[in-house]
Amino acid sequence: MDRRARWQTILRRTAWQALPTVVGIVVLNFFLLKLMPGDAADVIAGESGSATKESMALLRAKFGLDQPLPVQLWNYLEHLAHFSLGYSPRYDMPVMQLILSRLPNTLLLMGVALSLALVVGVALGAVMAHWAGKWPDRVLSVLALLFYSTPGFWIGLLAIILFAVRLGWLPSGGNATIGANLHGLAYAADVAKHVLLPAATLATFFVAIYARITRAAMIEVQRLDFVRTAQAKGLHPWRVTVRHVLRNALMPLTTLVGLHFGTLLGGAAVTETVFNWPGLGRLALDAVLARDFSVLLGVLLLSSLLVIAANVVVDLLQAWLDPRVS
């Protein structure tokens, strides 16, 4: 089967699987969310510290919460059919607009964090596998274990205390200097300064995982016949490690990164909160606490679409890495 036909098969299969999955996710999420006690009007009344029957009724009518559940679901699906994600009671604006304003921030943070984690994790894993059982392996293993078991918010807070409060090198939060009106390179530098700490914090956990996965996979591949052949040909040990071992060890890693792409969207909530980063994870978290169901449904829907897209990319990537996969 040629490559083009294979890709088409993958895309067609994914599309067939994706549509019912997405509809199922929407309906299931809708009823799960409605199981939570209280609604957006309760939250706003709670934060206001006062309410009357009339003001509660006004809010519920405005948010469409006075309708029976099936009607609310139907309204939501009807909106979706028109490519609208509905309206947010908590933020008083269309959900689509809200999510689109947050998405670039999350993609930037995720992109930087995931790239950082991949580069550092794979490099560390390769080093560990190359010197398996020797002291560089031992030291890095301990370090990876430390990163793996330390909660992200704690690393984040310590990073803030060290780099923002004590040293004053980097800002303590936010995604850009507010009201600075920067353009071009100056703006890019400003954003880079802001993204460094949260991305590094978010990356630590994944560095640990990727390093350990890479190490394990490489050690397994090292025992295979073709590696012995490569070594017997007299290739340089590092060339064997990188060209022959690492490439074949990347298979389990790509699967894992594909899965992490999905979890990063929601998993960044803690880091985004600590660093006051206006991204989707924090939006989802705030939406739960505010019972802002349309926002939460929107984020969940988008996340599921992203996971599906990520899976397609992983399928394609694996087909390229290993021609035996079809």
Added chain:
Amino acid sequence: MARLTRREFLIATGAAAATAGVPALSRAQGAPGTRGAGARKPGGTLNVLINPEPPVLVSIFQTTGPTLAVSSKVLEGLLAYDFDMRPTPQLATAWSISPDGLRYTFKLRPNVRWHDGQPFTAADVAFSIDLLKAIHPRGHSTFANVTKVETPDPHTAIIQLSKPAPFLLKALSAGESPIVPRHLYASGDPLSNPHNNVPVGTGPFRFKSWTRGASIVYERNPDYWDAGKPYIDALVYKVIPDPAARSAAFETGALDLGGENPVPLTDLPRLTKLPHLVTETRGYRFLEPLSEIDFNLDHPILKDQRVRQAIAHAINPQIVQKTVAYGFADLSPTPITPASPYHDAQLAPYAFDPHAAEALLDAAGKPRGADGVRFRLTHDYLPYGDMYQRQSDYVKSALARVGIDVTVRSQDLPSFLKRVYTDRQFDFTSIGVNTLFDPAVGVQRLYWSKNFRPGVPFSNAPHYSSPQADRLLEAASVELDESRRTDLYKQFQQTVYRDLPILNLVAPRMVTLANRRVHDHTVSAQGLEGNFADVWLSA
């Protein structure tokens, strides 16, 4: 007992700062009128904490604390208030009340323009009062007696009442009762008016931008009616949800100012030792929070007054004051807090006496069982800040000593509100309420039998129903004579102190944290809900 007043507390923190080797609280943040006029420096950007992020920027139909704070910089009220809650001019320059208390005449400030250039007139005032009465969560009761607002000329508004409303003159601040532009609000549904998020007002600051999840930016209104003010060029509200990140932002100088306990109280001693940070506890007369324990009077055990009295004797309010509130609280055994002129200082907290508590429980027919437990209760707490969780932990340990086994139940805010106020599936709760600027608005709702309204948060949660309390509350809410009104409220406090539907514990003292470069942020009873026209920054 030695109860610290607000003023003494300020002096005390100043002294503590002095002994810590930093300059004592300088009185740059002094009372209005005592400042040197030449000292104020124009310019600069003020970074203020806002948390949680407000849902809308106009407080006409939502009164979440952050909304009041941001709304009052752009939209103004008829009046402002000095530290003793005496009204001072804002959009109204003069006012008078007819002897029968049914006619309020306001002379309005001439030559005031909305930020879009339209002139401000009495029609805006009449329209806004009607709107407040129709859609504001508290306005419905505050303005209930308003029959109509007359506008004999563009600079006079006359509010006509059917019954006296002695609290009305305290309710006209910018945050509580904003005056909105009629020409932008008259058509369409005011709740979905786009100007709720892009406010147009008469105030010292104009709306510039709102980046959801990050910041709200206001800029100086160069055409403000109070010429020369405001002094600062820009006002930036930063949304920072994480408490530790807020502390860090104050340390680095990313935040200049934050109100309503902006950092955890445990962090406060460390932060106030820093040379660039100071605290302020004035400016919360419009909130007056109160920490209390609400009993469900429909509960088979708790409906017995002796059981409630036993619980009152088993809980030491001084531990709540010192340990739960870290000393940032005044004892308040009554629902009208010590800061209010209607507070009854004669009432002391129920004596802390576990033996008396046990005797009362025995008398109520609830002896200890074989395992030493008399009965079991579940305690819910308001998940707002962390104070009420600490209070519920203390309640559990205090009641265990007299044989009441308490299970503390955690849930998030909407779950808590639904459980307590809609489903009424609770035994007793640790909760905080704001008693606001007047008992008729902030306290009556908690005890009035006619405000037992399942489904409405912060209504009469215990299901308390006392003809005597009802009579006193209703009489006080229309009483114009201040001394008679005080007397009625004192009788009311004695009644509910005895009946104990709610065990009132302490009035938490809110703290404002500020960078020393910020001056005159708290110049009135409204505190950080004032309009910031007087704020200036030193280098």
